[in-house]
Amino acid sequence: MAPLDLEKRAILAVDDDHVFPPSRKKPSSRRRVLPWVAVVLGLLVLVSIGASSHRCAADTSLFTSHGTVSHHGYPLPELRSQAINSRSPTLKAQETTTATTSAPAANRTVLKTFEVAQPVPMPGGPAESDGSTHHPKDYSPELCTVLLMRHDFAWSYDAPFIGNYEPPSCEFNRVVLNFSVVSQGRQFDRLAIMYFGDTEVWRTSTAEPTAPPGIGWIYLKDMTEYLYFWKSPQKLIFDLGNLINDKYTGIFNTTMTAIFYNTDLVTDQATPSDLIIPISARHGANNSISRFALPAENATNTISLPRNIRRAVFSVSANGQASEEFWWSNVLQSDVDTFNATAGALPGLSPFREVQVLIDGQIAGVQWPFPVIFTGGVVPSLHRPIVGIHAFDLREHEIDISPFLPLLCDGQQHTFTIRVAGLDDTSNTTSVSLTESVNESWYVTGKIFLWLSDDPSSITTGDAPILNYSPPAIAVAHSLTTTSNGTNETLTYSTSVRRTLRITSSTSSWTQSLTYTNKGLVTAFGYDQVNDLVITGDDRSSLASPSHHNSNPNSNRASNYHSTYTYTLLSNSSYSVSPQGNLSIAAFLRQGKTVSTAGASVFPSGLEAFSRHSGKGLTSVLETVKEGTAEFRQTGDGKESSGWGDARQVFAFGVQGGKELYYRRVAAVNGTVVGDERRVEGREPEVVVVDGGRGVAAQALEYA
Ligand SMILES: *[C@@H]1O[C@H](CO)[C@@H](O)[C@H](O)[C@H]1NC(C)=O
Numbered sequence: 153m154a155p156l157d158l159e160k161r162a163i164l165a166v167d168d169d170h171v172f173p174p175s176r177k178k179p180s181s182r183r184r185v186l187p188w189v190a191v192v193l194g195l196l197v198l199v200s201i202g203a204s205s206h207r208c209a210a211d212t213s214l215f216t217s218h219g220t221v222s223h224h225g226y227p228l229p230e231l232r233s234q235a236i237n238s239r240s241p242t243l244k245a246q247e248t249t250t251a252t253t254s255a256p257a258a259n260r261t262v263l264k265t266f267e268v269a270q271p272v273p274m275p276g277g278p279a280e281s282d283g284s285t286h287h288p289k290d291y292s293p294e295l296c297t298v299l300l301m302r303h304d305f306a307w308s309y310d311a312p313f314i315g316n317y318e319p320p321s322c323e324f325n326r327v328v329l330n331f332s333v334v335s336q337g338r339q340f341d342r343l344a345i346m347y348f349g350d351t352e353v354w355r356t357s358t359a360e361p362t363a364p365p366g367i368g369w370i371y372l373k374d375m376t377e378y379l380y381f382w383k384s385p386q387k388l389i390f391d392l393g394n395l396i397n398d399k400y401t402g403i404f405n406t407t408m409t410a411i412f413y414n415t416d417l418v419t420d421q422a423t424p425s426d427l428i429i430p431i432s433a434r435h436g437a438n439n440s441i442s443r444f445a446l447p448a449e450n451a452t453n454t455i456s457l458p459r460n461i462r463r464a465v466f467s468v469s470a471n472g473q474a475s476e477e478f479w480w481s482n483v484l485q486s487d488v489d490t491f492n493a494t495a496g497a498l499p500g501l502s503p504f505r506e507v508q509v510l511i512d513g514q515i516a517g518v519q520w521p522f523p524v525i526f527t528g529g530v531v532p533s534l535h536r537p538i539v540g541i542h543a544f545d546l547r548e549h550e551i552d553i554s555p556f557l558p559l560l561c562d563g564q565q566h567t568f569t570i571r572v573a574g575l576d577d578t579s580n581t582t583s584v585s586l587t588e589s590v591n592e593s594w595y596v597t598g599k600i601f602l603w604l605s606d607d608p609s610s611i612t613t614g615d616a617p618i619l620n621y622s623p624p625a626i627a628v629a630h631s632l633t634t635t636s637n638g639t640n641e642t643l644t645y646s647t648s649v650r651r652t653l654r655i656t657s658s659t660s661s662w663t664q665s666l667t668y669t670n671k672g673l674v675t676a677f678g679y680d681q682v683n684d685l686v687i688t689g690d691d692r693s694s695l696a697s698p699s700h701h702n703s704n705p706n707s708n709r710a711s712n713y714h715s716t717y718t719y720t721l722l723s724n725s726s727y728s729v730s731p732q733g734n735l736s737i738a739a740f741l742r743q744g745k746t747v748s749t750a751g752a753s754v755f756p757s758g759l760e761a762f763s764r765h766s767g768k769g770l771t772s773v774l775e776t777v778k779e780g781t782a783e784f785r786q787t788g789d790g791k792e793s794s795g796w797g798d799a800r801q802v803f804a805f806g807v808q809g810g811k812e813l814y815y816r817r818v819a820a821v822n823g824t825v826v827g828d829e830r831r832v833e834g835r836e837p838e839v840v841v842v843d844g845g846r847g848v849a850a851q852a853l854e855y856a
């Protein structure tokens with residue numbers, strides 16, 4: 153079997169120290185994929201911090217100076233994985249506590265978790281979610297804020313928060329959301345979706361709590377693109393499905409405010425649209441949630457649109473849950489039973505997913521999703537206190553459907569559909585094809601942002617769009633090694649996909665050029681797995697000709713949009729149970745995202761926060777890599793367990809070919825921030841809250 157050729161292509165130099173302790177036990181039975189571990193083992197006891205591991209994994213090549221964290225002989229806390237919850241069968245390790253000795257309550261503090269993200273534009277200047285602002289003196293949060301939600305999500309399946317939003321009386325043209333959460337006890341990570349009526353406006357997920365006083369986090373989100381909603385009363389529906397019983401005690405106590413203000417800031421971001429039309433299950437009138445669950449539901453709306461549309465952008469929100477949460481590690485469909493005899497069946501349809509947007513049954517654009525890893529994913533201590541990229545802010549993908557305007561403005565009804573496809577290599581022996589659907593569950597919604605011409609009686613006309621694309625070019629390969637007694641031992645597989653779409657009409661064009669590669673290696677009879685994923689994309693929209701509809705070159709440029717992106721993921725995980733029942737789960741995870749944005753994006757590029765360095769015609773560039781190593785061990789009798797985790801992330805944001813506007817480099821070991829360096833517009837923020845966590849001892853005691 154040829155060894156995997158895994159390239160080191162992150163922007164960070166990574167040391168070669170990411171090897172698990174040599175005492176790793178051979179697996180003997182049971183399944184390999186972490187999310188399923190708990191199904192098999194029932195109550196699995198895991199630990200986030202404890203004794204016994206022999207190495208400190210802080211990568212000193214990245215973080216030269218940080219506080220020393222000493223080892224203490226405290227009693228081992230326990231972390232439990234979970235049983236099933238009826239609504240979302242995905243199983244994830246999740247941390248918890250058992251009674252041991254306890255620390256004085258006065259010495260315990262809430263553990264602050266956070267997602268590294270660029271600052272948002274606030275009245276006083278760029279503001280980070282954790283409270284540091286660049287110009288704190290100028291900023292008064294009392295200025296014009298509205299409390300949208302104060303709600304505790306306990307048993308909350310089918311019980312979303314319902315609120316009535318009334319616009320404030322102040323003048324505003326920008327809106328920033330402040331979502332803050334505290335939680336204590338034992339709980340999974342949960343997905344949450346915020347709607348205005350039938351329209352999804354934000355998707356987030358939770359961190360996993362700990363014993364009192366628990367954890368907390370804040371996420372600030374620029375929501376200016378939804379000015380259409382903010383300007384009139386709305387029904388707010390916030391869905392955070394959770395459950396509480398004697399084992400899962402974590403309630404999510406949430407507060408959401410919106411901050412409104414006026415600014416004369418100028419960037420290329422599209423002015424907020426005149427109209428936003430949901431493509432959703434449309435249950436808002438019943439105080440119910442409106443996301444579609446694929447493949448069970450048909451994510452289609454049939455609607456007619458206004459006839460005077462100047463520009464239309466479809467934005468799609470989609471993520472896999474349940475058996476599709478770790479889609480990026482799935483095997484080819486022909487290999488799902490390879491390790492039946494040892495680790496069990498593996499999820500299939502390949503590690504490739506394409507989210508498709510169809511108009512009248514024809515593809516109008518696609519999203520090759522960013523693989524968001526939630527806070528319970530793979531190994532929980534990878535994500536505490538630094539959560540994975542986009543775990544607190546799942547992003548939507550914009551697809552400019554303006555080339556369809558001559559069709560969409562004909563006054564007739566049209567269908568808009570969202571589909572998720574995988575790959576099937578079993579139905580046709582000579583070629584691999586995109587599937588029509590995938591396994592349970594993908595939660596999807598869409599919406600159409602519309603900009604109308606000033607003359608309500610005008611009708612956008614032109615030639616019908618020309619759809620220029622063929623099915624993607626797909627190549628898969630796989631090979632198997634078998635021991636002399638016929639047991640399958642290793643599976644090497646690779647998937648690569650390439651696709652170009654070009655849709656043009658007399659009004660405008662939309663092009664996407666995408667590549668995907670994933671090299672997979674399953675070893676140890678199905679218990680260990682490496683996936684090395686790279687997605688690249690180039691999306692571009694432009695008006696067909698400056699003279700056609702509008703002779704003003706400035707307004708023409710404002711409708712152009714160009715985004716390039718690269719997503720990388722290297723996951724190396726192993727799971728084993730010795731004949732004595734000793735359990736070990738270990739993982740190394742490195743995830744990266746590089747994105748550049750130019751032109752009239754619907755969603756903010758991030759430049760909006762930096763008024764002194766913004767302006768027209770700039771391309772923003774964001775580049776980040778996060779990596780971590782974590783392990784859990786537990787003895788067969790379930791009485792002793794130990795584990796650890798470390799993570800570090802570098803995040804840089806700025807203007808292409810120009811200034812760095814935001815930089816952060818942060819590291820955490822065993823739940824504690826050990827290094828945190830940041831710059832806003834080249835300087836350290838005036839107020840920096842580096843209270844990233846408690847000391848190792850304090851945190852351990854807190855589990856007690
Ligand atoms: C995955 O981890 C194992 C165990 O530490 C290590 O031997 C192997 O080299 C790693 N593979 C990759 C591709 O990083």
Ligand SMILES: *[C@@H]1O[C@H](CO)[C@@H](O)[C@H](O)[C@H]1NC(C)=O
Binds near residue numbers: 204207
């Ligand atoms: C993290 O925890 C492990 C397990 O208790 C321990 O061996 C390791 O030394 C800790 N790391 C640091 C930097 O304290």
Ligand SMILES: *[C@@H]1O[C@H](CO)[C@@H](O)[C@H](O)[C@H]1NC(C)=O
Binds near residue numbers: 256258259
């Ligand atoms: C908190 O911990 C510090 C040492 O870490 C100790 O000096 C102090 O007395 C403790 N305070 C309380 C209220 O227990």
Ligand SMILES: *[C@@H]1O[C@H](CO)[C@@H](O)[C@H](O)[C@H]1NC(C)=O
Binds near residue numbers: 283330331370372
């Ligand atoms: C966000 O809200 C939390 C509490 O709800 C508050 O502590 C924090 O200061 C707010 N942040 C901003 C930037 O307003």
Ligand SMILES: *[C@@H]1O[C@H](CO)[C@@H](O)[C@H](O)[C@H]1NC(C)=O
Binds near residue numbers: 365366403404
């Ligand atoms: C969350 O709310 C519940 C009641 O809804 C309350 O009992 C609990 O103390 C709150 N937790 C925190 C951390 O504020």
Ligand SMILES: *[C@@H]1O[C@H](CO)[C@@H](O)[C@H](O)[C@H]1NC(C)=O
Binds near residue numbers: 434435436437438
């Ligand atoms: C609201 O619920 C009723 C009763 O289940 C159902 O008939 C109706 O279609 C629902 N309406 C929406 C908008 O979901």
Ligand SMILES: *[C@@H]1O[C@H](CO)[C@@H](O)[C@H](O)[C@H]1NC(C)=O
Binds near residue numbers: 450451452567
């Ligand atoms: C979904 O609904 C649309 C519109 O009603 C219909 O054309 C299409 O066949 C349906 N698709 C499936 C898979 O049922």
Ligand SMILES: *[C@@H]1O[C@H](CO)[C@@H](O)[C@H](O)[C@H]1NC(C)=O
Binds near residue numbers: 489492497
């Ligand atoms: C593997 O197991 C699945 C059920 O888990 C079963 O449907 C399938 O037939 C088995 N395949 C082989 C080759 O044993």
Ligand SMILES: *[C@@H]1O[C@H](CO)[C@@H](O)[C@H](O)[C@H]1NC(C)=O
Binds near residue numbers: 487491638
């Ligand atoms: C080994 O894997 C192949 C290919 O998936 C499968 O057909 C075969 O049944 C497996 N053998 C065993 C013993 O499970």
Ligand SMILES: *[C@@H]1O[C@H](CO)[C@@H](O)[C@H](O)[C@H]1NC(C)=O
Binds near residue numbers: 580581582583
């Ligand atoms: C299999 O794929 C090939 C190439 O795309 C195609 O020509 C052939 O018709 C397909 N066969 C079946 C049975 O679908």
Ligand SMILES: *[C@@H]1O[C@H](CO)[C@@H](O)[C@H](O)[C@H]1NC(C)=O
Binds near residue numbers: 475501590591592
């Ligand atoms: C996943 O989808 C494939 C193809 O539709 C199907 O054969 C398989 O049974 C599904 N697996 C699960 C676990 O639902």
Ligand SMILES: *[C@@H]1O[C@H](CO)[C@@H](O)[C@H](O)[C@H]1NC(C)=O
Binds near residue numbers: 635636637638639
């Ligand atoms: C096959 O051989 C492997 C080692 O090569 C061993 O671990 C396994 O138990 C054997 N399986 C059977 C069914 O004999």
